[in-house]
Each structure stands twice: as structure tokens, then as C-alpha cells.
Amino acid sequence: MEPLRTDEIVTQLVSRSVRIAAPPVEAALAAMKRPRTMWTADDEPTVVGGGEAVAVEADGPARLTRVRETATALFADADFDGPEVAQPRFFGGLAFHEDATGRDPWTDFPAARFVVPEVQLVFDGDDAWVTLTVRDGDAESLADRLEDLSETFESLTETTPADPPGVVGRHRTTSLEAWHESVDAAVSRIRAGDLRKVVLAQALEVELEAAISVPDMLARLGTAYPDCHRFLVEPETGASFVGATPERLVSIRGKTVETGALAGTTGRGDTDDEDEWLAEELLASTKDNHEHELVAEAIREQLDPFCESIRVGERGIRKLATVQHLWTPIDATLEQDEHVLSVVEALHPTPAVGGLPPAEAFDVIRDTEPFDRGWYAAPVGWFDADGNGSFAVAIRSAVVNETLATLFAGVGLVADSDPDAEWDEVQLKYRPILDELED
Numbered sequence: 001m002e003p004l005r006t007d008e009i010v011t012q013l014v015s016r017s018v019r020i021a022a023p024p025v026e027a028a029l030a031a032m033k034r035p036r037t038m039w040t041a042d043d044e045p046t047v048v049g050g051g052e053a054v055a056v057e058a059d060g061p062a063r064l065t066r067v068r069e070t071a072t073a074l075f076a077d078a079d080f081d082g083p084e085v086a087q088p089r090f091f092g093g094l095a096f097h098e099d100a101t102g103r104d105p106w107t108d109f110p111a112a113r114f115v116v117p118e119v120q121l122v123f124d125g126d127d128a129w130v131t132l133t134v135r136d137g138d139a140e141s142l143a144d145r146l147e148d149l150s151e152t153f154e155s156l157t158e159t160t161p162a163d164p165p166g167v168v169g170r171h172r173t174t175s176l177e178a179w180h181e182s183v184d185a186a187v188s189r190i191r192a193g194d195l196r197k198v199v200l201a202q203a204l205e206v207e208l209e210a211a212i213s214v215p216d217m218l219a220r221l222g223t224a225y226p227d228c229h230r231f232l233v234e235p236e237t238g239a240s241f242v243g244a245t246p247e248r249l250v251s252i253r254g255k256t257v258e259t260g261a262l263a264g265t266t267g268r269g270d271t272d273d274e275d276e277w278l279a280e281e282l283l284a285s286t287k288d289n290h291e292h293e294l295v296a297e298a299i300r301e302q303l304d305p306f307c308e309s310i311r312v313g314e315r316g317i318r319k320l321a322t323v324q325h326l327w328t329p330i331d332a333t334l335e336q337d338e339h340v341l342s343v344v345e346a347l348h349p350t351p352a353v354g355g356l357p358p359a360e361a362f363d364v365i366r367d368t369e370p371f372d373r374g375w376y377a378a379p380v381g382w383f384d385a386d387g388n389g390s391f392a393v394a395i396r397s398a399v400v401n402e403t404l405a406t407l408f409a410g411v412g413l414v415a416d417s418d419p420d421a422e423w424d425e426v427q428l429k430y431r432p433i434l435d436e437l438e439d
């Protein structure tokens, strides 16, 4: 189905929902037809989507405004009969750069694309809500199809996720020598004063021994990273974008905004003592605190025009299976109702993945990185008819396609960054995904 553009005449979305006994999440995902989406966050219901009732695409500087306007018009006219938890949502995301070119492996990922799944499954305790959405359909035929879908989902049984496929080849897009040159050049610019921070990334192409099962990979990531946002964006054909990110960009419910600053990284220790020592070192590190402070400050500044009040919590350590980060929780109260996409637009990219000043950092990223960031490090998430929604920063992620996976990882550079230490940090940040590929 062709995506809608902003200037198109809007069709009517018709949705109906039914409550069923919750099937196993990954089995439900495997039973869905492409395009597929999945979203799991620690403090939100898991949602799995399959098929496409409608898709909205846009590019250029106003891409999110155009998506928001089209979606708002669609929702205003929609016929939905069900509880709030089951209401249809748009899922998707955007490319890091607004004028993304969609170079390989990003050919199926435009500058911004959001989909209302034809079949949406929202997990709610022991139950799940199936919502079926069609364009210009009649409610009666939906009821029959919902019954069939319920039977299908309720008949699914738990399976053990398959083991990782194994890795037979690797190709780095950046050599250690090229990395040294890039980091040295960026650090010189920072020391000269025309840049305060820039995040440079690398990509790693991995050849797999067997075709990857995306639902199994997401299941394994759930075991290793239970408190991360796991996401899947899988267009109708081609590659899938998948990840388990610790970084929330923003979530909005009513006037409540939740976000946070995540920047500054170290490894995990082999013993409890070493782990604690590494955490203490990170908390005391001038370099990492400076890197972190720039992010927290920028988020606060970008939120300020929308908010009545902003609360910045205490800086602490966020421990993940492979790394630990400096983390500051930030929450806020909106002055008036705002669509989550407006706040996403204001926040992206934070200096946790871009840099400061943003325009100069963008130039350095474009001039330096020999690959297309595509949707890596960009917002991915969902929004509903009320403009509520939740977005994560798509790091600790990869594009996977049969026997090929492309992993991305980046690091924040400031005046006293060391190229070798930053190289090691990139390798550490590949681990969450690489561990699910290597056998």
C-alpha cells in the first residue's frame, strides 16, 4: 500500500478491538505479517504490530510537522470503538539526518515513516488487546476477522528462542588508523573552540552463518537487557531495524513528560569490587561529567519552551549487562497539551548522539563518517490520537537482513578524549547486539 503524503485526501480509519488471553510476545510477532513492529519498555505495555492499515512518510526539515498533521487529520476522522489501552497507534521513526539519502543498508528506511498496523496487539498483564484497523472498512467484517485473529493468537504456545546464528565474517567501515585521524581532527576543533562536543560513530558489517530470526533475537535481548527499550521496525520488504536501547528520548502522557540524560560510559567489572570501582571512577571523571552535563543542559534548554516546570534528578549510574553509564532522570510538566512529535522534534538529536553546537557537529559527522547513519541514533517509537507517545534513541542497534547485519555504535568526543579509549568504547557498545549474533 502506498504511504499517504500530507497533500492527499484522507481516508477513514476504522478500528475494532477485542481482549484475549495474552499469547507469548515473540510467538505473536513471528505470526504477524510484514511490515512488523515491536515496542517493549520497562514501564509501558508491550506492543506488537503487523500489516499496514496506513503509512505516512515525509522528508526535509518539516518532516515531523507533516507526519503530525497527517496523523492528526486521520485520527480526527477515525472510527475507533474500544478502551484507551487498545487504541490504534502510529509506530515508526526517522533517519538521523533530515535529508537522509537511504544508502545501503537503509534503502527501505525513508527520512520519516510511521505506520498504523493493521493488527496491533497490546499486552496488558495476563491479557492482550487485539486491534484491527482498516481503511474505509465496515465494522461487521472486522468483527469476523477479529474472531479469527483471536483464535490464531490464543493458539500460540511458548517456544525457546533459537541460539544466535554465528558469525563467519566481519568488516569494519573505519580502520583504527582512520579513527585516530578523525578523533584527532574533532578534538583539535573542540580545543580551538568552534565545537564543544561531537559524537562520532562506526559501523560493523557482520556476515552470519545462518539467516537470523528477528523474533528470537528480540527474545534473547529481552533476557540480557530487561530494562532497555527493545524495538523493531521492519518494512514490508528488505532489512529490519532492531535494537535494545537504554536511552529514552521522551515519553508524554497528558502533561507529564519523562526523559533523561544518558552519556558517559565505562565497562563492567569482573568482580563486584572492580565493578564498583569503575562506577566510582565514572562518577568522579571530569571528562565524563562534562560530556554528560552538556547533554543534561541541552535537554533542559530544549524542553523549557514547552514546560511549566522541569525537575532534574540526581546524577547516578545506569548499569547494563555490558556497560555502565552516567544517567540523570529528568521529568517535566507541560504548560499546555503538546504532541509528543513536537517535543521529539525539539530534542532530536540531543548531544548524547549529535553534538554541540548542533549545526557544527552535524557537519563534522557528515564529513567524517564513511557510512550512512540511517535510523541509527534517531528517534524510534509510537504516538496515539491524543498526541501521547513514547520515543527512544535507536542506539545499541543493527540493520539485519537474512545473513547480513550492520551494527552501529558511537562515542561522545570532548577536548580530552583519547582515540584508543574511544575506540574501545565503540567495541563495547557493539556487544549487546554482537552477543546475539555470535554463537
Ligand SMILES: C=C(O[C@@H]1C=C(C(=O)O)C=C[C@H]1O)C(=O)O
Pocket (backbone or CB within 6 Å): 199, 201, 247, 262, 263, 264, 265, 325, 352, 353, 377, 395, 396, 408, 409, 410, 411, 412, 413, 429
Ligand atoms: C552513541 C551511543 O551512545 C551514546 C553515547 C554515550 C557516551 O558517549 O558515553 C553514552 C550513551 C549514549 O548516549 C551508542 O551507543 O552508539
